[in-house]
Amino acid sequence: MxxxxxxxxxxxxxxxxxxxxxxxxxxxxxxxxxxxxxxxxxxxxxxxxxxxKDRTGLLTAVAAEGYALFADALADAPGLRERGVAYVRFAAGHPAHFHVMFRPELHRPDDPELIAAKARATEALRAGISGLPETARGDDDRLAGIAAWSLAHGFATLLLSGNLDAPVGDSDPEDVFRGLADLLFPPAEEAATTPGSS
Amino acid sequence: MxxxxxxxxxxxxxxxxxxxxxxxxxxxxxxxxxxxxxxxxxxxxxxxxxxxKDRTGLLTAVAAEGYALFADALADAPGLRERGVAYVRFAAGHPAHFHVMFRPELHRPDDPELIAAKARATEALRAGISGLPETARGDDDRLAGIAAWSLAHGFATLLLSGNLDAPVGDSDPEDVFRGLADLLFPPAEEAATTPGSS
DNA sequence: TGTAAATCTAGTCGCTGACAAGATGGACCG
DNA sequence: CGGTCCATCTTGTCAGCGACTAGATTTACA
Structure with a gap:
């Protein structure tokens, strides 16, 4: 060594x-x-x-680093659906960061580095919604944003906690999530009801 | 005293x-x-x-009690959308139970009482999906189930962690969730775009 | 070269979870 | 009524932890 x-x-x-x-x-x-x-x-x-400084300081640093990586991962993804996929991929690929990021009681909330990184990630999330085609958005951007975030976050969280092991099985979680995203925001109406894709 | x-x-x-x-x-x-x-x-x-027995035993008991209450709350709700609302209401009304339930690393996974209560809750969740009208279900029950669960779980989780304070604002979270559910599974097409219901 | 700041060590305190051994009191059975 | 068993609770102890303090060592820089 x-x-x-x-x-x-x-x-x-x-x-x-x-x-x-x-x-x-x-x-x-x-x-x-x-x-x-x-x-x-x-x-x-x-x-x-x-x-x-102390334990909280260490976890705050982990969360800040996580939000920074997260913002980068989201920014690189083209379109809303792939942004959701990036959300899930980040959770699966950086479980430690992800776990700490969404446990605010572990952080020092006034840490400037954390605040900055979190703001950058939030902005990357918000920007994803504006990529939605008019028809899919319905009459409320706010609702669509909460829905997209909830869907991605819920899927990622359940995945990490092992709750989706049975229903997802051997499938690639990212592909499964693409299916969920298409359910929430149907991609135009080319082959909507045809089961052809598989 | x-x-x-x-x-x-x-x-x-x-x-x-x-x-x-x-x-x-x-x-x-x-x-x-x-x-x-x-x-x-x-x-x-x-x-x-x-x-x-020990700390893990206590938390396991909390989780088991939580899953039992959760199963009851879900079973009482009519229809899939209201079952999702019950999911959110449970999280908001029993935050302590909810927080422990979905942190499996805190549990003793082989505890019989926990396993039984969790199975009952899982069954109540699964039963909710079968209440979906054919048209809304698309071609895959499994996907619809994961989508519904992810949406409800993500919304409840983000709500409890304070991440939705800004976007939800003063609105009743349960009503907001009804909006999300209608986005995922549009309720026929009577008054789809009219904001009339309030 | 000298001095201040950054980094690391060593020692200590109160708190915690876990465990062991023993005290107490109720339940049950004769 | 008397005795025994057992669930429940107490007391005592141990090692590990986070936090703090004081001091040692090294680097940076002027």
């Missing part, structure tokens, strides 16, 4: 953050222990506190 | 469970401390362990 063991770690902040993501992905945020992370990084039990 | 102070509490199990719900509703499951609950009930710090 690279056990150089200098007095200064080099990049303890990143090391602790990465170790935290491992632990959270494996056993959830509750299983996270600052002392354990310090041991993994090979430093004393109080070292992480200098980078994150 | 009724500080009778007999050696035997009388109904310590119920007292601890109720106190736990208070704490969870206020500060989340993480803030829950067996010793604190014991203090609230006026018993020694080890007394609750006799009823719940």
């Amino acid at each position: 690279t056990s150089e063991r200098t007095y200064h770690h080099g990049d303890l902040r990143r090391a602790v953050l990465t170790a935290a993501l491992d632990v959270i992905a494996a056993d959830g945020p509750d299983a996270l222990s600052l002392r354990d992370l310090a041991r993994r990084a090979g430093v004393s039990h109080a070292a992480p506190a200098h980078h994150f | 009724t500080s009778e102070r007999t050696y035997h509490h009388g109904d310590l199990r119920r007292a601890v469970l109720t106190a736990a719900l208070d704490v969870i509703a206020a500060d989340g499951p993480d803030a829950l401390s067996l010793r604190d609950l014991a203090r609230r009930a006026g018993v020694s710090h080890a007394a609750p362990a006799h009823h719940f």
